[in-house]
Amino acid sequence: MTNKSRTVAMQIADALSSCGVQLVASLPDNWLMDVIQTIEQDDRFVHVPVNREESAIGLCSGAYMGAMGSAALMGASGFMTVIYAMTKINYTYEIPMFLMATLRGALGDHHKHHLSNGLYLLRVLDAINMRYQIIDKSEDIGLIARCYEHTRTFTRPMVVLFTRDLLRGGH
Amino acid sequence: MNYLECFRAIARHRTNEIVITSAGNSSQAWWEVTRDSNGSFYLDASMSLSTMFASGLALAQPELKIWAFMGDGAFAMNPGMLMVERQMNLPNLTHFLVSNRVYGATSNASLPNLEKNDYAAMARAMGLERVFEFRSIEALEHDFSLLNGGNAPGHTFVVLEVEPFSDKEQKLEQPPFDGPELKFRFGRHIERLTGADIFGYRI
Numbered sequence: 550m551t552n553k554s555r556t557v558a559m560q561i562a563d564a565l566s567s568c569g570v571q572l573v574a575s576l577p578d579n580w581l582m583d584v585i586q587t588i589e590q591d592d593r594f595v596h597v598p599v600n601r602e603e604s605a606i607g608l609c610s611g612a613y614m615g616a617m618g619s620a621a622l623m624g625a626s627g628f629m630t631v632i633y634a635m636t637k638i639n640y641t642y643e644i645p646m647f648l649m650a651t652l653r654g655a656l657g658d659h660h661k662h663h664l665s666n667g668l669y670l671l672r673v674l675d676a677i678n679m680r681y682q683i684i685d686k687s688e689d690i691g692l693i694a695r696c697y698e699h700t701r702t703f704t705r706p707m708v709v710l711f712t713r714d715l716l717r718g719g720h
Numbered sequence: 721m722n723y724l725e726c727f728r729a730i731a732r733h734r735t736n737e738i739v740i741t742s743a744g745n746s747s748q749a750w751w752e753v754t755r756d757s758n759g760s761f762y763l764d765a766s767m768s769l770s771t772m773f774a775s776g777l778a779l780a781q782p783e784l785k786i787w788a789f790m791g792d793g794a795f796a797m798n799p800g801m802l803m804v805e806r807q808m809n810l811p812n813l814t815h816f817l818v819s820n821r822v823y824g825a826t827s828n829a830s831l832p833n834l835e836k837n838d839y840a841a842m843a844r845a846m847g848l849e850r851v852f853e854f855r856s857i858e859a860l861e862h863d864f865s866l867l868n869g870g871n872a873p874g875h876t877f878v879v880l881e882v883e884p885f886s887d888k889e890q891k892l893e894q895p896p897f898d899g900p901e902l903k904f905r906f907g908r909h910i911e912r913l914t915g916a917d918i919f920g921y922r923i
Contacts, residue, residue, distance in 0.1 A: 572776065572779065572780075595779065597804065597807070597808060598804075598807070599772075599804050600798070600800030600801060600803050600804055601798065601800060603768070603769060603772075603798065604769065604772045604798065604800075604801055604804055606769065606772075607766065607769030607770075607771075607772025607773045607775075607776065608772045608773070608775055608776040608779075608804070609776060610769075610773055610776060611740075611772065611773035611774055611775060611776025611777040611778075611779075611780070612776035612777065612779060612780045613776070613918070614761065614773075614776070614777050614780075614903075614906065614907055614910060614918065615776065615777040615778075615779070615780025615781040615784075615910065615914075615916065615918070616780060616781075616910075616911075616914075616916035616917055616918045617776070617779065617780030619776070633767075634766065634769060637765040637766050638763070638765060638766050638769065638773070641765035641899040642765065642899040642900065642902060642903045643899060643900045643903060644903060701920065
């Protein structure tokens with residue numbers, strides 16, 4: 550963990566806490582490991598590592614019905630697997646859902662196997678009329694609170710997409 | 721045991737439990753035997769996530785007792801959910817796995833490996849300790865108090881071996897609610913029970 554990535558992870562954790570998020574359900578992505586580790590060690594959160602991304606959708610949706618703030622944290626590939634769960638649970642019942650994912654396949658990604666995420670992730674979001682916010686620099690981490698509030702105001706899911714430059718500092 | 725008779729027996733033992741049902745026959749059956757329109761969330765629009773939904777609720781409101789139903793068709797899609805349930809080990813959550821060995825919501829289509837699947841053994845292999853299996857109404861009635869103990873030390877997993885719906889039962893009414901109506905009826909019920917503020921405003 551570099552000083553910069555540790556600072557970014559702490560800023561993300563602080564932003565989540567400021568929204569009233571208590572539950573964070575996660576699956577790993579290498580870019581997210583500092584964020585996950587920071588949340589795991591932060592007493593403000595109950596961190597639940599889940600078996601698959603859809604489980605995070607179920608868990609966070611149920612937490613909402615119990616008045617607990619929550620967020621789901623995952624990689625872009627995992628996000629691509631939750632379209633069914635979100636469009637069924639969160640669209641059908643109008644249950645808000647806040648997600649954070651990696652913007653894989655974009656400029657700066659070193660992994661060729663994320664080609665499909667680069668091609669289709671944003672187009673899939675557009676196809677299901679789901680709002681997203683790309684966060685590329687630490688000065689914009691405060692947007693997490695606005696996005697979280699948007700999910701509650703409009704009772705819709707929304708995803709914040711973190712770039713590699715934000716999470717890994719271009720390393 | 722007969723699916724509906726099993727659900728009637730469980731409903732007779734219900735006091736103040738909150739219920740989450742799954743896509744398919746469990747929603748039809750629970751609606752048929754209870755007509756509950758407040759304390760039950762019929763999570764029809766979901767395959768395999770009813771117990772995860774219930775876990776989130778149980779975590780958020782630990783004073784509530786939550787029953788979650790799931791068919792073995794849904795279970796087959798996401799058995800790893802038991803790893804998460806065991807990890808959370810919520811004492812106020814009971815997972816009823818309704819095993820009819822078919823995809824009940826899709827005309828009783830066959831499940832993979834249907835004769836050999838041992839759901840209780842799978843649960844124990846994932847470290848669950850409070851695991852029960854019932855194959856008759858008599859056994860269920862006799863031992864139900866063991867499931868529902870108020871001071872259970874952890875998460876409870878119950879396998880109910882039932883017969884698939886008959887052709888006539890397949891025609892039972894589905895819970896009739898639009899999604900948002902179900903959300904608000906259920907959520908307002910939770911708010912009344914707990915004082916929690918789910919929607920941010922009161923009528």
